[in-house]
Amino acid sequence: MSANAERVLKIGLYALLYASAITLLVIFAPGDPQVFIYQEF
Amino acid sequence: MAEPSAPSAAASPTSPAAGHPGRSPVTWLLALALVVVFDGAITRTSLLWGPTAFEHSGGVRLVFPQTYQVARKIYAPAGDPDLRVALLGNSRVVLAVRERRLDRAFAAVRPDLEIATSNLGIFGSFLGETEMLARHLGALDPDVVVLALGAPDLIREATHPPGEGPMDLLQIGFRDGSVAASGVGEKIDRWLRTVWPLYRFREFAREAILDRLLARPDPGAPPEEFATREELFAHLYGDRADAVAAAFRSWQTQGGLARYARYLETASPGHLVRGKERAQSRDPLTRETPSVVALDALLAGLAAGDPPAILVLMPENPILAEDVDGDFHRPGLSARAAGIARELAASHGIPVVDARDWLPADRFLDFDHPIFELEELERRLAQEILNVRER
Numbered sequence: 001m002s003a004n005a006e007r008v009l010k011i012g013l014y015a016l017l018y019a020s021a022i023t024l025l026v027i028f029a030p031g032d033p034q035v036f037i038y039q040e041f
Numbered sequence: 042m043a044e045p046s047a048p049s050a051a052a053s054p055t056s057p058a059a060g061h062p063g064r065s066p067v068t069w070l071l072a073l074a075l076v077v078v079f080d081g082a083i084t085r086t087s088l089l090w091g092p093t094a095f096e097h098s099g100g101v102r103l104v105f106p107q108t109y110q111v112a113r114k115i116y117a118p119a120g121d122p123d124l125r126v127a128l129l130g131n132s133r134v135v136l137a138v139r140e141r142r143l144d145r146a147f148a149a150v151r152p153d154l155e156i157a158t159s160n161l162g163i164f165g166s167f168l169g170e171t172e173m174l175a176r177h178l179g180a181l182d183p184d185v186v187v188l189a190l191g192a193p194d195l196i197r198e199a200t201h202p203p204g205e206g207p208m209d210l211l212q213i214g215f216r217d218g219s220v221a222a223s224g225v226g227e228k229i230d231r232w233l234r235t236v237w238p239l240y241r242f243r244e245f246a247r248e249a250i251l252d253r254l255l256a257r258p259d260p261g262a263p264p265e266e267f268a269t270r271e272e273l274f275a276h277l278y279g280d281r282a283d284a285v286a287a288a289f290r291s292w293q294t295q296g297g298l299a300r301y302a303r304y305l306e307t308a309s310p311g312h313l314v315r316g317k318e319r320a321q322s323r324d325p326l327t328r329e330t331p332s333v334v335a336l337d338a339l340l341a342g343l344a345a346g347d348p349p350a351i352l353v354l355m356p357e358n359p360i361l362a363e364d365v366d367g368d369f370h371r372p373g374l375s376a377r378a379a380g381i382a383r384e385l386a387a388s389h390g391i392p393v394v395d396a397r398d399w400l401p402a403d404r405f406l407d408f409d410h411p412i413f414e415l416e417e418l419e420r421r422l423a424q425e426i427l428n429v430r431e432r
Contacts, residue, residue: 010062011071018068019075023083026239027246 076239083246084238090117094259095248104164104207107135109245111174112211114159115181116242122157126426127181127348129171130189133355134162137189137411137418139265146416146423159183163207168335169199169219170208175342177211185430186343186350187422190336191409192357192378192397196324196371199335203227210244219335270413277406278308293403298363305407312407316369326377337385344389351429352386353394354379356411356418360402369408394425 001009062068083089090113096106118125126147128134140158147156159181161174171188178186199219200206212218212227213235222228234241251257267273270289274282288304305313327333343350361370375397386393399418406412 007062011065011068014063014065014068015071015075018072019079022072022076023079023239026237027083027243027250029243 080237080239083250084116084242088253089242089246089249091249092259093249093252094257095252097260097262105210105244107163108207108210109248111161111163112177112242112245114161115177118159118181120155120157122155124154124156124185124430125181125183126156126158126185126187127178127183128158128160128162128187128189129175130162130355131166131171131191131194132162132164133191133410134160134189135164136406137355137415138162138422141265142415143419143423146419147427149420150423150427162189165201166207167197167200168194168332168339170201170206172335172339172342173208173212173214173218175339176214178346178348183348185426186346186348187353187426188339188343188350189353189355190382191355192375193319193370193409195330195332195336195378195381196319196322196326196374197332199331211241213241219331219338267413273406273413274308281307298360298369301360301402302369309407312409313369316408320364320367320370322371326374326381328381333381333385336382340385340389340391344391349429349432350391351394351426352382352391353422353425354382354397356400356404357397358402358405358408358411359398359400360405361408392429394422396422 093109096109098106124147126143128138138158138160140160143158143160144156147154147158163170163174166174168190175186200208203209203223211234212231215232215235217228222231239246263276264272267276271282271286274285274289278285285304285308288300288307292300292304302313305316324330328337340350340352357375364370365372379395379397383393396418399421400411400415404411404413404415404418411418
Protein backbone atom coordinates (compact mmCIF):
# COMPACT_ATOMS: atom_id res chain seq x y z
CA MET A 1 0.00 0.00 0.00
CA SER A 2 1.38 3.39 -0.91
CA ALA A 3 1.95 5.95 1.83
CA ASN A 4 -0.80 8.14 0.35
CA ALA A 5 -3.31 5.30 0.23
CA GLU A 6 -2.44 4.40 3.80
CA ARG A 7 -2.99 7.99 4.86
CA VAL A 8 -6.36 8.15 3.08
CA LEU A 9 -7.38 4.95 4.84
CA LYS A 10 -6.31 6.36 8.20
CA ILE A 11 -8.24 9.55 7.58
CA GLY A 12 -11.32 7.48 6.75
CA LEU A 13 -10.93 5.37 9.87
CA TYR A 14 -10.37 8.37 12.11
CA ALA A 15 -13.41 10.10 10.58
CA LEU A 16 -15.49 7.00 11.17
CA LEU A 17 -14.26 6.80 14.74
CA TYR A 18 -15.04 10.45 15.44
CA ALA A 19 -18.46 10.32 13.79
CA SER A 20 -19.38 7.14 15.69
CA ALA A 21 -18.18 8.63 18.97
CA ILE A 22 -20.14 11.86 18.43
CA THR A 23 -23.30 9.93 17.49
CA LEU A 24 -23.07 7.55 20.45
CA LEU A 25 -22.26 10.38 22.82
CA VAL A 26 -25.30 12.36 21.67
CA ILE A 27 -27.61 9.38 22.06
CA PHE A 28 -26.29 7.89 25.27
CA ALA A 29 -24.98 10.90 27.17
CA PRO A 30 -26.64 11.21 30.57
CA GLY A 31 -29.51 13.61 30.94
CA ASP A 32 -32.98 12.17 30.70
CA PRO A 33 -35.62 14.62 31.78
CA GLN A 34 -38.24 12.92 33.89
CA VAL A 35 -40.83 14.65 31.78
CA PHE A 36 -43.83 15.27 33.86
CA ILE A 37 -44.73 12.38 36.07
CA TYR A 38 -48.43 12.07 35.58
CA GLN A 39 -50.13 9.26 37.39
CA GLU A 40 -53.72 10.36 37.33
CA PHE A 41 -55.80 12.53 35.09
CA MET B 42 1.46 3.55 -10.25
CA ALA B 43 3.72 6.57 -10.08
CA GLU B 44 4.34 8.12 -6.69
CA PRO B 45 3.12 11.72 -6.39
CA SER B 46 5.79 14.26 -6.94
CA ALA B 47 7.16 16.11 -3.94
CA PRO B 48 5.55 19.53 -4.68
CA SER B 49 2.02 18.10 -5.19
CA ALA B 50 2.35 15.90 -2.09
CA ALA B 51 3.29 18.91 -0.01
CA ALA B 52 0.21 20.77 -1.24
CA SER B 53 -2.21 17.91 -0.52
CA PRO B 54 -3.93 17.76 2.87
CA THR B 55 -3.76 13.99 2.61
CA SER B 56 -0.05 13.92 2.14
CA PRO B 57 2.22 12.38 4.75
CA ALA B 58 3.59 15.85 5.35
CA ALA B 59 0.15 17.18 6.42
CA GLY B 60 0.54 15.90 10.01
CA HIS B 61 -1.30 13.27 12.03
CA PRO B 62 -4.35 12.06 10.07
CA GLY B 63 -6.50 12.28 13.21
CA ARG B 64 -5.94 16.02 13.39
CA SER B 65 -6.37 16.81 9.72
CA PRO B 66 -9.21 19.21 8.78
CA VAL B 67 -10.15 16.73 6.05
CA THR B 68 -10.70 14.09 8.73
CA TRP B 69 -13.01 16.37 10.67
CA LEU B 70 -14.93 17.37 7.54
CA LEU B 71 -15.37 13.73 6.65
CA ALA B 72 -16.44 12.97 10.24
CA LEU B 73 -19.02 15.75 10.01
CA ALA B 74 -20.36 14.31 6.77
CA LEU B 75 -20.57 10.87 8.41
CA VAL B 76 -22.41 12.34 11.41
CA VAL B 77 -25.00 13.69 8.97
CA VAL B 78 -25.27 10.26 7.33
CA PHE B 79 -25.62 8.50 10.71
CA ASP B 80 -28.17 11.12 11.76
CA GLY B 81 -30.31 10.41 8.70
CA ALA B 82 -29.92 6.65 9.14
CA ILE B 83 -31.40 6.97 12.63
CA THR B 84 -33.86 9.86 12.53
CA ARG B 85 -35.37 9.15 9.12
CA THR B 86 -35.85 5.43 9.42
CA SER B 87 -37.78 2.81 11.33
CA LEU B 88 -34.81 2.49 13.70
CA LEU B 89 -36.24 5.52 15.49
CA TRP B 90 -39.84 5.56 14.29
CA GLY B 91 -40.66 1.87 13.98
CA PRO B 92 -42.76 0.10 16.61
CA THR B 93 -41.16 0.18 20.06
CA ALA B 94 -41.86 -1.48 23.37
CA PHE B 95 -41.10 1.56 25.50
CA GLU B 96 -44.02 3.53 24.07
CA HIS B 97 -46.40 0.97 25.60
CA SER B 98 -44.64 0.83 28.93
CA GLY B 99 -47.25 3.01 30.66
CA GLY B 100 -46.57 3.72 34.29
CA VAL B 101 -45.56 7.04 35.66
CA ARG B 102 -43.63 8.07 32.56
CA LEU B 103 -46.77 8.20 30.48
CA VAL B 104 -45.91 11.53 28.91
CA PHE B 105 -42.48 10.45 27.61
CA PRO B 106 -43.85 7.80 25.21
CA GLN B 107 -46.79 10.04 24.40
CA THR B 108 -44.41 12.81 23.32
CA TYR B 109 -42.48 10.25 21.25
CA GLN B 110 -45.68 9.11 19.53
CA VAL B 111 -46.58 12.71 18.73
CA ALA B 112 -43.08 13.28 17.31
CA ARG B 113 -43.54 10.16 15.17
CA LYS B 114 -46.89 11.43 13.88
CA ILE B 115 -45.18 14.68 12.87
CA TYR B 116 -41.85 13.44 11.51
CA ALA B 117 -42.85 10.02 10.14
CA PRO B 118 -46.52 10.38 9.29
CA ALA B 119 -48.35 7.35 7.98
CA GLY B 120 -50.07 7.36 4.60
CA ASP B 121 -50.63 10.13 2.12
CA PRO B 122 -54.20 11.31 2.68
CA ASP B 123 -55.98 13.93 0.59
CA LEU B 124 -56.45 16.00 3.72
CA ARG B 125 -54.56 15.86 6.99
CA VAL B 126 -56.08 17.34 10.13
CA ALA B 127 -53.80 18.07 13.08
CA LEU B 128 -55.28 18.36 16.57
CA LEU B 129 -53.40 20.26 19.26
CA GLY B 130 -54.17 20.24 22.96
CA ASN B 131 -53.80 18.32 26.19
CA SER B 132 -55.53 15.34 27.80
CA ARG B 133 -58.92 16.73 26.84
CA VAL B 134 -58.24 16.06 23.19
CA VAL B 135 -56.13 12.94 23.79
CA LEU B 136 -59.03 11.23 25.56
CA ALA B 137 -61.89 12.74 23.58
CA VAL B 138 -60.68 12.18 20.03
CA ARG B 139 -59.77 8.75 18.73
CA GLU B 140 -58.17 9.26 15.34
CA ARG B 141 -59.89 6.34 13.61
CA ARG B 142 -63.29 7.33 14.96
CA LEU B 143 -62.91 10.92 13.77
CA ASP B 144 -61.67 9.66 10.39
CA ARG B 145 -64.87 7.61 10.12
CA ALA B 146 -66.89 10.72 10.93
CA PHE B 147 -65.04 12.59 8.17
CA ALA B 148 -65.74 9.75 5.75
CA ALA B 149 -69.45 9.98 6.54
CA VAL B 150 -69.46 13.65 5.51
CA ARG B 151 -66.97 13.47 2.62
CA PRO B 152 -66.68 9.89 1.36
CA ASP B 153 -64.85 11.17 -1.73
CA LEU B 154 -61.87 12.38 0.31
CA GLU B 155 -59.34 10.42 2.31
CA ILE B 156 -59.03 12.45 5.48
CA ALA B 157 -56.59 11.49 8.23
CA THR B 158 -56.51 12.87 11.72
CA SER B 159 -53.26 13.32 13.64
CA ASN B 160 -54.09 13.76 17.30
CA LEU B 161 -51.07 15.63 18.64
CA GLY B 162 -52.47 16.14 22.12
CA ILE B 163 -50.13 15.43 25.02
CA PHE B 164 -51.20 14.91 28.59
CA GLY B 165 -50.61 17.88 30.82
CA SER B 166 -49.62 20.28 28.04
CA PHE B 167 -49.99 23.86 29.09
CA LEU B 168 -50.58 26.45 26.40
CA GLY B 169 -46.94 27.54 26.22
CA GLU B 170 -46.01 23.93 25.60
CA THR B 171 -48.64 23.58 22.89
CA GLU B 172 -47.16 26.70 21.30
CA MET B 173 -43.77 24.96 21.30
CA LEU B 174 -45.26 21.85 19.71
CA ALA B 175 -46.97 23.97 17.05
CA ARG B 176 -43.49 25.05 15.91
CA HIS B 177 -43.06 21.50 14.56
CA LEU B 178 -46.17 21.57 12.38
CA GLY B 179 -44.22 22.51 9.24
CA ALA B 180 -42.76 19.00 9.18
CA LEU B 181 -46.24 17.46 9.12
CA ASP B 182 -47.71 20.02 6.71
CA PRO B 183 -51.33 19.59 7.81
CA ASP B 184 -54.25 21.00 5.81
CA VAL B 185 -56.19 22.09 8.88
CA VAL B 186 -55.01 22.73 12.45
CA VAL B 187 -57.47 22.39 15.32
CA LEU B 188 -56.59 23.78 18.73
CA ALA B 189 -58.66 22.23 21.53
CA LEU B 190 -59.02 24.42 24.61
CA GLY B 191 -60.74 24.06 27.98
CA ALA B 192 -61.57 26.98 30.28
CA PRO B 193 -59.30 25.81 33.14
CA ASP B 194 -56.39 25.78 30.67
CA LEU B 195 -56.42 29.57 30.83
CA ILE B 196 -55.79 29.92 34.57
CA ARG B 197 -52.61 27.86 34.63
CA GLU B 198 -49.03 28.90 34.23
CA ALA B 199 -47.94 29.04 30.60
CA THR B 200 -45.49 26.17 31.02
CA HIS B 201 -44.31 23.68 33.62
CA PRO B 202 -41.11 24.45 35.51
CA PRO B 203 -37.97 23.45 33.54
CA GLY B 204 -37.44 19.70 33.58
CA GLU B 205 -41.04 18.87 34.41
CA GLY B 206 -43.01 19.67 31.29
CA PRO B 207 -43.79 17.47 28.33
CA MET B 208 -42.17 19.88 25.93
CA ASP B 209 -38.65 19.75 27.36
CA LEU B 210 -37.99 17.08 24.75
CA LEU B 211 -39.30 18.92 21.74
CA GLN B 212 -38.21 22.48 22.37
CA ILE B 213 -37.13 24.08 19.14
CA GLY B 214 -36.82 27.56 17.70
CA PHE B 215 -34.33 30.36 17.89
CA ARG B 216 -36.63 32.55 19.97
CA ASP B 217 -37.95 31.90 23.42
CA GLY B 218 -41.41 30.52 23.96
CA SER B 219 -44.04 32.00 26.24
CA VAL B 220 -41.62 31.82 29.14
CA ALA B 221 -38.05 33.02 28.62
CA ALA B 222 -35.34 30.37 28.72
CA SER B 223 -33.99 29.87 32.23
CA GLY B 224 -30.42 30.28 31.08
CA VAL B 225 -27.88 29.99 28.31
CA GLY B 226 -27.83 26.19 28.70
CA GLU B 227 -31.53 25.93 27.93
CA LYS B 228 -31.14 28.19 24.92
CA ILE B 229 -28.23 26.18 23.54
CA ASP B 230 -30.20 22.97 24.10
CA ARG B 231 -33.15 24.44 22.18
CA TRP B 232 -30.96 25.71 19.34
CA LEU B 233 -29.25 22.32 19.04
CA ARG B 234 -32.63 20.58 18.98
CA THR B 235 -33.65 23.01 16.23
CA VAL B 236 -30.77 22.36 13.86
CA TRP B 237 -29.70 18.81 14.71
CA PRO B 238 -32.39 16.12 14.36
CA LEU B 239 -30.46 13.42 16.22
CA TYR B 240 -29.90 15.76 19.16
CA ARG B 241 -33.60 16.69 19.08
CA PHE B 242 -34.70 13.08 19.30
CA ARG B 243 -31.78 11.70 21.30
CA GLU B 244 -33.83 10.62 24.32
CA PHE B 245 -36.26 8.79 22.04
CA ALA B 246 -33.42 7.33 19.93
CA ARG B 247 -31.79 5.96 23.08
CA GLU B 248 -34.96 4.16 24.13
CA ALA B 249 -35.69 2.90 20.61
CA ILE B 250 -32.15 1.55 20.14
CA LEU B 251 -32.13 -0.08 23.59
CA ASP B 252 -35.51 -1.64 22.76
CA ARG B 253 -34.04 -3.23 19.67
CA LEU B 254 -30.73 -4.24 21.23
CA LEU B 255 -32.26 -5.71 24.37
CA ALA B 256 -35.38 -7.12 22.66
CA ARG B 257 -37.51 -5.72 25.47
CA PRO B 258 -40.95 -7.34 25.67
CA ASP B 259 -43.71 -5.23 24.16
CA PRO B 260 -46.91 -5.19 26.21
CA GLY B 261 -48.71 -3.90 23.11
CA ALA B 262 -50.76 -0.80 22.50
CA PRO B 263 -53.81 -0.17 24.67
CA PRO B 264 -57.17 -0.60 22.93
CA GLU B 265 -58.28 2.33 20.79
CA GLU B 266 -61.93 1.82 21.68
CA PHE B 267 -63.90 0.16 24.45
CA ALA B 268 -67.18 -1.66 23.86
CA THR B 269 -68.54 -0.89 27.31
CA ARG B 270 -67.81 1.51 30.11
CA GLU B 271 -66.96 -1.50 32.30
CA GLU B 272 -64.16 -2.40 29.86
CA LEU B 273 -62.87 1.14 30.05
CA PHE B 274 -62.94 1.09 33.84
CA ALA B 275 -61.16 -2.27 33.89
CA HIS B 276 -58.44 -0.82 31.65
CA LEU B 277 -58.04 2.37 33.67
CA TYR B 278 -58.58 1.22 37.23
CA GLY B 279 -57.63 -2.48 37.36
CA ASP B 280 -58.61 -3.96 40.72
CA ARG B 281 -60.71 -0.93 41.60
CA ALA B 282 -62.81 -1.20 38.43
CA ASP B 283 -65.82 -2.90 40.07
CA ALA B 284 -66.00 -0.30 42.83
CA VAL B 285 -65.68 2.51 40.30
CA ALA B 286 -68.40 0.98 38.10
CA ALA B 287 -70.73 0.62 41.10
CA ALA B 288 -70.17 4.25 42.13
CA PHE B 289 -70.78 5.36 38.55
CA ARG B 290 -74.01 3.33 38.30
CA SER B 291 -75.17 4.80 41.60
CA TRP B 292 -74.76 8.31 40.16
CA GLN B 293 -76.34 7.31 36.84
CA THR B 294 -79.48 5.89 38.46
CA GLN B 295 -79.94 8.40 41.27
CA GLY B 296 -78.17 11.46 39.94
CA GLY B 297 -76.84 14.37 41.97
CA LEU B 298 -73.52 16.15 42.26
CA ALA B 299 -72.73 14.50 45.61
CA ARG B 300 -72.97 11.03 44.06
CA TYR B 301 -70.84 12.15 41.13
CA ALA B 302 -68.23 13.38 43.60
CA ARG B 303 -68.35 9.99 45.37
CA TYR B 304 -67.78 8.28 42.00
CA LEU B 305 -64.74 10.52 41.39
CA GLU B 306 -63.48 9.86 44.90
CA THR B 307 -63.50 6.15 44.04
CA ALA B 308 -62.11 6.54 40.53
CA SER B 309 -59.70 9.48 40.65
CA PRO B 310 -59.29 11.04 44.09
CA GLY B 311 -56.42 13.15 42.77
CA HIS B 312 -58.68 14.64 40.10
CA LEU B 313 -61.27 15.51 42.75
CA VAL B 314 -58.61 17.23 44.88
CA ARG B 315 -57.43 19.25 41.88
CA GLY B 316 -61.02 20.23 41.10
CA LYS B 317 -61.41 21.56 44.64
CA GLU B 318 -58.09 23.38 44.43
CA ARG B 319 -59.12 24.98 41.15
CA ALA B 320 -62.44 26.01 42.71
CA GLN B 321 -60.62 27.76 45.54
CA SER B 322 -58.08 29.42 43.27
CA ARG B 323 -58.50 33.15 43.04
CA ASP B 324 -55.91 33.59 40.30
CA PRO B 325 -57.19 36.37 38.07
CA LEU B 326 -58.16 35.61 34.50
CA THR B 327 -57.25 38.59 32.36
CA ARG B 328 -55.46 39.27 29.09
CA GLU B 329 -52.23 39.39 31.14
CA THR B 330 -52.62 35.91 32.66
CA PRO B 331 -49.58 33.87 31.50
CA SER B 332 -51.69 31.19 29.82
CA VAL B 333 -53.73 33.82 28.02
CA VAL B 334 -50.53 35.47 26.77
CA ALA B 335 -49.37 32.01 25.62
CA LEU B 336 -52.68 31.40 23.87
CA ASP B 337 -52.30 34.73 22.07
CA ALA B 338 -48.81 33.73 20.87
CA LEU B 339 -50.06 30.30 19.83
CA LEU B 340 -52.98 31.72 17.85
CA ALA B 341 -50.69 34.31 16.24
CA GLY B 342 -48.37 31.49 15.12
CA LEU B 343 -51.24 29.42 13.75
CA ALA B 344 -52.70 32.43 11.92
CA ALA B 345 -49.32 33.13 10.33
CA GLY B 346 -49.13 29.58 8.97
CA ASP B 347 -50.56 28.31 5.71
CA PRO B 348 -53.23 25.86 6.85
CA PRO B 349 -56.45 27.27 8.23
CA ALA B 350 -56.78 26.94 12.00
CA ILE B 351 -59.80 26.47 14.24
CA LEU B 352 -60.14 27.02 17.96
CA VAL B 353 -62.46 24.49 19.58
CA LEU B 354 -63.79 25.23 23.05
CA MET B 355 -63.98 21.67 24.31
CA PRO B 356 -67.11 20.11 25.81
CA GLU B 357 -67.60 20.82 29.50
CA ASN B 358 -69.24 18.47 31.94
CA PRO B 359 -72.77 19.81 32.55
CA ILE B 360 -72.73 18.22 36.02
CA LEU B 361 -70.80 21.32 37.07
CA ALA B 362 -73.97 23.39 36.57
CA GLU B 363 -75.20 21.71 39.76
CA ASP B 364 -72.16 23.00 41.61
CA VAL B 365 -73.79 26.32 42.49
CA ASP B 366 -71.62 26.76 45.60
CA GLY B 367 -68.44 26.43 43.56
CA ASP B 368 -67.03 23.44 45.47
CA PHE B 369 -65.55 21.83 42.36
CA HIS B 370 -65.19 24.65 39.85
CA ARG B 371 -65.20 28.44 39.59
CA PRO B 372 -68.69 29.48 38.49
CA GLY B 373 -68.48 31.96 35.64
CA LEU B 374 -64.91 31.03 34.73
CA SER B 375 -65.96 29.13 31.62
CA ALA B 376 -67.91 32.06 30.20
CA ARG B 377 -65.07 34.47 31.00
CA ALA B 378 -62.47 32.13 29.44
CA ALA B 379 -64.62 31.60 26.36
CA GLY B 380 -65.02 35.37 25.99
CA ILE B 381 -61.27 35.96 26.14
CA ALA B 382 -60.57 33.06 23.77
CA ARG B 383 -63.12 34.42 21.30
CA GLU B 384 -61.59 37.90 21.42
CA LEU B 385 -58.09 36.57 20.84
CA ALA B 386 -59.20 34.24 18.05
CA ALA B 387 -61.11 37.05 16.35
CA SER B 388 -58.06 39.32 16.53
CA HIS B 389 -56.12 36.66 14.58
CA GLY B 390 -58.96 35.79 12.20
CA ILE B 391 -59.34 32.28 13.58
CA PRO B 392 -62.87 30.82 13.73
CA VAL B 393 -64.15 29.41 17.01
CA VAL B 394 -66.27 26.30 17.47
CA ASP B 395 -67.99 26.38 20.83
CA ALA B 396 -68.52 22.74 21.82
CA ARG B 397 -68.88 23.43 25.53
CA ASP B 398 -72.48 22.18 25.71
CA TRP B 399 -72.33 19.40 23.14
CA LEU B 400 -72.26 16.41 25.51
CA PRO B 401 -74.28 15.08 28.44
CA ALA B 402 -72.56 14.31 31.74
CA ASP B 403 -72.47 10.55 31.21
CA ARG B 404 -70.12 11.00 28.28
CA PHE B 405 -67.39 12.26 30.62
CA LEU B 406 -64.82 10.35 32.62
CA ASP B 407 -64.59 13.13 35.20
CA PHE B 408 -65.12 16.88 35.43
CA ASP B 409 -62.76 17.57 32.51
CA HIS B 410 -62.48 14.67 30.11
CA PRO B 411 -65.06 13.53 27.55
CA ILE B 412 -64.24 9.96 26.70
CA PHE B 413 -67.05 7.57 25.97
CA GLU B 414 -69.21 7.01 22.88
CA LEU B 415 -68.68 10.45 21.45
CA GLU B 416 -70.43 10.10 18.10
CA GLU B 417 -72.10 13.44 18.68
CA LEU B 418 -68.75 15.17 19.24
CA GLU B 419 -67.09 13.40 16.32
CA ARG B 420 -69.92 14.05 13.88
CA ARG B 421 -70.21 17.74 14.69
CA LEU B 422 -66.46 18.28 14.94
CA ALA B 423 -65.89 16.63 11.55
CA GLN B 424 -68.55 18.86 9.99
CA GLU B 425 -67.17 22.04 11.58
CA ILE B 426 -63.60 21.24 10.49
CA LEU B 427 -64.70 20.61 6.92
CA ASN B 428 -66.74 23.80 6.94
CA VAL B 429 -63.65 25.81 7.80
CA ARG B 430 -61.53 23.92 5.29
CA GLU B 431 -64.00 24.54 2.47
CA ARG B 432 -64.62 28.21 3.16
